[in-house]
Amino acid sequence: MSFAKLDELGRKLEALEHALAILGADEATHMAVGGGEKRAEAMAALAGMHHARATAPEIADWIEAAENEALDEEQQVALREFRRHYTNLTCLPVEFVERQTTTRLRCEQLWRDLRAKNDWSGFLPALEGVVALVREEAAMRAEVLHLDPYDALMEQFDPGHRAADITPVFAELKAFLRGFVPQALAVQEERLAKTPLRPLSGTYPVERQRELGLAMMAAVGFDLTRGSLSVSHHPFCGGVPTDVRITTRYRTTEFLSALMGVLHETGHAMYEQNLPQKWAHWPLGKARGMAMHESQSLFVEKQLGRNPAFWDWALPLVEQHLGEKWSKADILPHVHHVARGLIRVDADEVTYPLHVILRYELEQELVAGRLSVSDLPEAWDAKMRDTLGLSTIDTPQDGPMQDVHWPSGAFGYFPSYTLGAMMAAQQWAAIIRLNPGIDGDIAKGRFDMVTDWRHDNIWSLASSRSTPEIMKLATGETLNARYFTGHLTQRYGA
Amino acid sequence: MSFAKLDELGRKLEALEHALAILGADEATHMAVGGGEKRAEAMAALAGMHHARATAPEIADWIEAAENEALDEEQQVALREFRRHYTNLTCLPVEFVERQTTTRLRCEQLWRDLRAKNDWSGFLPALEGVVALVREEAAMRAEVLHLDPYDALMEQFDPGHRAADITPVFAELKAFLRGFVPQALAVQEERLAKTPLRPLSGTYPVERQRELGLAMMAAVGFDLTRGSLSVSHHPFCGGVPTDVRITTRYRTTEFLSALMGVLHETGHAMYEQNLPQKWAHWPLGKARGMAMHESQSLFVEKQLGRNPAFWDWALPLVEQHLGEKWSKADILPHVHHVARGLIRVDADEVTYPLHVILRYELEQELVAGRLSVSDLPEAWDAKMRDTLGLSTIDTPQDGPMQDVHWPSGAFGYFPSYTLGAMMAAQQWAAIIRLNPGIDGDIAKGRFDMVTDWRHDNIWSLASSRSTPEIMKLATGETLNARYFTGHLTQRYGA
Numbered sequence: 001m002s003f004a005k006l007d008e009l010g011r012k013l014e015a016l017e018h019a020l021a022i023l024g025a026d027e028a029t030h031m032a033v034g035g036g037e038k039r040a041e042a043m044a045a046l047a048g049m050h051h052a053r054a055t056a057p058e059i060a061d062w063i064e065a066a067e068n069e070a071l072d073e074e075q076q077v078a079l080r081e082f083r084r085h086y087t088n089l090t091c092l093p094v095e096f097v098e099r100q101t102t103t104r105l106r107c108e109q110l111w112r113d114l115r116a117k118n119d120w121s122g123f124l125p126a127l128e129g130v131v132a133l134v135r136e137e138a139a140m141r142a143e144v145l146h147l148d149p150y151d152a153l154m155e156q157f158d159p160g161h162r163a164a165d166i167t168p169v170f171a172e173l174k175a176f177l178r179g180f181v182p183q184a185l186a187v188q189e190e191r192l193a194k195t196p197l198r199p200l201s202g203t204y205p206v207e208r209q210r211e212l213g214l215a216m217m218a219a220v221g222f223d224l225t226r227g228s229l230s231v232s233h234h235p236f237c238g239g240v241p242t243d244v245r246i247t248t249r250y251r252t253t254e255f256l257s258a259l260m261g262v263l264h265e266t267g268h269a270m271y272e273q274n275l276p277q278k279w280a281h282w283p284l285g286k287a288r289g290m291a292m293h294e295s296q297s298l299f300v301e302k303q304l305g306r307n308p309a310f311w312d313w314a315l316p317l318v319e320q321h322l323g324e325k326w327s328k329a330d331i332l333p334h335v336h337h338v339a340r341g342l343i344r345v346d347a348d349e350v351t352y353p354l355h356v357i358l359r360y361e362l363e364q365e366l367v368a369g370r371l372s373v374s375d376l377p378e379a380w381d382a383k384m385r386d387t388l389g390l391s392t393i394d395t396p397q398d399g400p401m402q403d404v405h406w407p408s409g410a411f412g413y414f415p416s417y418t419l420g421a422m423m424a425a426q427q428w429a430a431i432i433r434l435n436p437g438i439d440g441d442i443a444k445g446r447f448d449m450v451t452d453w454r455h456d457n458i459w460s461l462a463s464s465r466s467t468p469e470i471m472k473l474a475t476g477e478t479l480n481a482r483y484f485t486g487h488l489t490q491r492y493g494a
Numbered sequence: 495m496s497f498a499k500l501d502e503l504g505r506k507l508e509a510l511e512h513a514l515a516i517l518g519a520d521e522a523t524h525m526a527v528g529g530g531e532k533r534a535e536a537m538a539a540l541a542g543m544h545h546a547r548a549t550a551p552e553i554a555d556w557i558e559a560a561e562n563e564a565l566d567e568e569q570q571v572a573l574r575e576f577r578r579h580y581t582n583l584t585c586l587p588v589e590f591v592e593r594q595t596t597t598r599l600r601c602e603q604l605w606r607d608l609r610a611k612n613d614w615s616g617f618l619p620a621l622e623g624v625v626a627l628v629r630e631e632a633a634m635r636a637e638v639l640h641l642d643p644y645d646a647l648m649e650q651f652d653p654g655h656r657a658a659d660i661t662p663v664f665a666e667l668k669a670f671l672r673g674f675v676p677q678a679l680a681v682q683e684e685r686l687a688k689t690p691l692r693p694l695s696g697t698y699p700v701e702r703q704r705e706l707g708l709a710m711m712a713a714v715g716f717d718l719t720r721g722s723l724s725v726s727h728h729p730f731c732g733g734v735p736t737d738v739r740i741t742t743r744y745r746t747t748e749f750l751s752a753l754m755g756v757l758h759e760t761g762h763a764m765y766e767q768n769l770p771q772k773w774a775h776w777p778l779g780k781a782r783g784m785a786m787h788e789s790q791s792l793f794v795e796k797q798l799g800r801n802p803a804f805w806d807w808a809l810p811l812v813e814q815h816l817g818e819k820w821s822k823a824d825i826l827p828h829v830h831h832v833a834r835g836l837i838r839v840d841a842d843e844v845t846y847p848l849h850v851i852l853r854y855e856l857e858q859e860l861v862a863g864r865l866s867v868s869d870l871p872e873a874w875d876a877k878m879r880d881t882l883g884l885s886t887i888d889t890p891q892d893g894p895m896q897d898v899h900w901p902s903g904a905f906g907y908f909p910s911y912t913l914g915a916m917m918a919a920q921q922w923a924a925i926i927r928l929n930p931g932i933d934g935d936i937a938k939g940r941f942d943m944v945t946d947w948r949h950d951n952i953w954s955l956a957s958s959r960s961t962p963e964i965m966k967l968a969t970g971e972t973l974n975a976r977y978f979t980g981h982l983t984q985r986y987g988a
């Protein structure tokens with residue numbers, strides 16, 4: 001039976017993915033510094049074995065044959081995802097993939113060096129090389145998938161989302177933020193004029209912050225028997241669903257950024273921990289995509305962790321672990337701090353979407369060939385001045401050299417961040433409709449109702465439906481900017 | 495070119511071995527408790543991929559063809575080890591290996607349960623099954639390798655050692671210990687009667703013990719940029735040569751056992767760290783075998799770490815880290831404590847060989863079919879009473895159910911422990927011949943001369959020669975009990 005062959009293949013691929021995931025997390029947390037070269041060699045070889053197995057020509061025959069087998073409904077859905085994965089993995093010629101891998105790696109290495117030096121002109125030819133190949137890639141994917149080129153790129157990260165649907169939603173959001181950012185800043189300024197900020201500037205030992213983080217993870221629903229918290233230079237969520245590795249980094253002068261980071265990664269981790277175990281070795285059992293994943297992390301970080309009610313429950317916990325008493329009036333100005341800035345990863349939830357929409361607009365132009373890479377600094381600067389009133393014309397390191405995504409060839413990824421933020425707000429609104437008193441639960445540290453809803457409506461579906469379908473089923477409608485703008489208005493508008 | 499194919503195969507196998515080694519170390523140190531089932535699945539699948547690649551039939555052709563290629567000397571030696579590995583891996587039929595794996599796993603699981611219950615009769619049929627297959631295995635290996643059956647088993651763990659050579663050496667050692675154990679105990683009793691033991695019973699925080707361990711590791715020559723120290727239930731040395739993972743476990747009431755464990759694993763680790771990197775992906779580049787490996791750990795633990803001169807240097811370090819001042823007269827009675835006991839892993843260096851020789855004698859009889867498994871408790875008890883004056887007749891859990899080796903089918907492994915101890919003493923004697931004042935170096939914490947000798951004579955050879963050949967080259971003669979008995983006499987006899 002051909003489906004059985006796919007099932008068996010899935011187990012082999014899962015083992016290699018397990019190794020790659022744990023080796024990757026280990027590299028960032030526990031590996032000896034001198035182990036990097038051999039680790040890179042080993043991971044490249046394992047990734048090669050995975051690719052060779054996952055793209056073997058006979059798999060096409062198995063899929064073909066399995067489609068004529070008597071499969072139950074679950075197997076049929078699994079088969080559809082096997083096909084989708086196989087198509088996405090095999091739609092580029094091997095020769096092209098190798099050329100692209102080399103070009104991207106070289107550009108990424110150059111970026112690490114030249115970003116620090118603010119050297120755009122040295123970087124430009126490398127990025128042009130990457131963009132040229134991305135255009136080729138998008139064309140090839142588009143032809144196989146019968147999608148527009150940019151949609152074909154997004155499809156790798158976030159199946160089912162189309163620019164035609166996203167663009168109007170982003171446009172509405174951008175129009176809203178154009179007016180709302182100044183308003184939120186004015187509200188903040190007025191409040192701070194009345195009540196000056198109490199600085200977060202005690203001494204917070206790492207071990208205590210870690211214990212606080214673990215206590216919050218457990219309370220929110222992270223299963224500590226199937227995951228752990230470590231330290232790494234860049235926070236991430238890695239590992240495997242039965243052993244999710246999240247990390248943060250600590251500063252001893254301030255506890256909020258590490259804690260918010262932990263909550264964010266906890267959101268990612270809970271999605272992984274709660275995917276259906278019986279599907280774990282099928283593509284069907286994987287998380288649906290980057291936007292959905294980010295909706296889960298932002299749900300915990302923003303909808304729960306920055307909800308004022310959350311702090312009714314959290315402040316005594318902070319006091320218990322860090323020995324410092326904060327009032328909500330003290331902490332919320334930090335939790336809800338808004339600022340115009342140049343750097344996406346440092347942005348708050350009000351300004352963040354403007355950073356993303358800028359990249360979304362520019363990368364569509366780049367992929368379509370309507371914008372040349374050499375014109376990027378001006379185009380970036382114009383959009384930054386237009387939306388946030390800031391210029392990057394003299395600091396391309398904070399402009400088109402800011403992120404690793406483009407040098408590494410990840411075009412079509414950026415929208416996921418803001419789609420995730422909007423989806424999280426829409427999910428939260430659905431929960432409130434079902435349980436208008438949910439803030440009372442949160443204030444008591446009771447997250448079960450929220451967890452149950454996310455389990456039933458998001459996690460348990462894994463990749464059985466597309467992201468828009470999951471949103472429609474879960475919230476009653478497809479993506480709608482109103483919930484996110486409503487959320488911002490409520491939190492930052494008064 | 496066929497040698498190039500073997501070289502390329504070596505890189506693939508190295509990547510899988512890298513994954514298995516890191517996943518294995520991670521499992522014992524950092525894995526979430528709930529991650530065990532999936533980890534076992536993943537590792538079994540990866541081991542299966544490794545086995546399938548390493549035993550592919552075309553490899554036989556490559557080896558055959560490579561033997562007619564123009565190879566340099568290094569490649570010729572590498573090829574010989576490729577052949578040795580391939581032969582050892584493929585000399586059993588797949589059907590047999592599968593049957594054996596199942597039988598061993600079941601016996602090992604049963605052992606974990608029944609050992610605690612002291613239930614020999616429940617365990618007996620399972621061990622009989624394992625021994626029956628070991629006899630078959632030994633016969634098959636013997637035929638392919640043109641060796642005696644027991645030698646063919648040892649050959650997997652320790653290439654080049656033959657029972658015909660070991661038996662007289664072990665006999666000499668046993669005869670010596672029969673008289674020496676009572677003498678060493680009498681000497682100890684007399685000394686303790688004069689100067690009572692100062693107990694090691696302070697409070698030693700884990701973090702301080704860890705720092706002390708790291709300081710000693712570094713001083714002895716462990717490269718902390720290519721390895722690390724963690725905690726696990728059973729101390730081990732794992733990982734890969736560029737990232738060696740050693741572990742220990744701590745008790746806060748006593749620091750010596752953890753510290754000695756760290757020194758032991760440091761010895762294993764330094765062997766791995768200093769294997770020739772250019773050979774890392776060939777069988778030639780692996781450590782020579784279990785006896786040689788154990789000689790390296792015991793060299794650091796016993797020849798260095800239990801050398802009185804070592805404590806001239808170590809005691810100020812202990813004081814610096816643990817805040818407690820010890821004199822050599824205080825610490826050495828702990829470091830050199832001798833006791834008759836039932837348990838091999840708890841034994842001191844004087845009595846340990848008797849535990850090993852007992853097992854060596856019994857397992858030869860078992861493999862040869864001259865001893866039946868059902869007669870093991872009596873045979874074990876007779877030997878224990880004969881050599882150590884202790885009986886295990888009512889406690890088979892401390893007799894033939896004591897170790898995991900037999901239930902897991904590892905016959906031919908036990909001699910490595912005592913071969914290692916003897917080889918370490920013989921290596922130390924060779925160093926003293928070159929540098930009679932070496933104790934003066936050790937007392938100052940200078941280990942370079944020792945490290946350089948071990949590097950040039952042991953580590954850099956990797957698997958380029960057999961264990962007896964390496965010993966001959968390094969020390970001028972093959973295995974000779976005299977160095978070990980001399981070492982014991984000097985340390986425990988007066």
Ligand SMILES: [Zn+2]
Binds near residue numbers: 294297
């Ligand atoms: Zn995230």
Ligand SMILES: [Zn+2]
Binds near residue numbers: 762
């Ligand atoms: Zn050892």
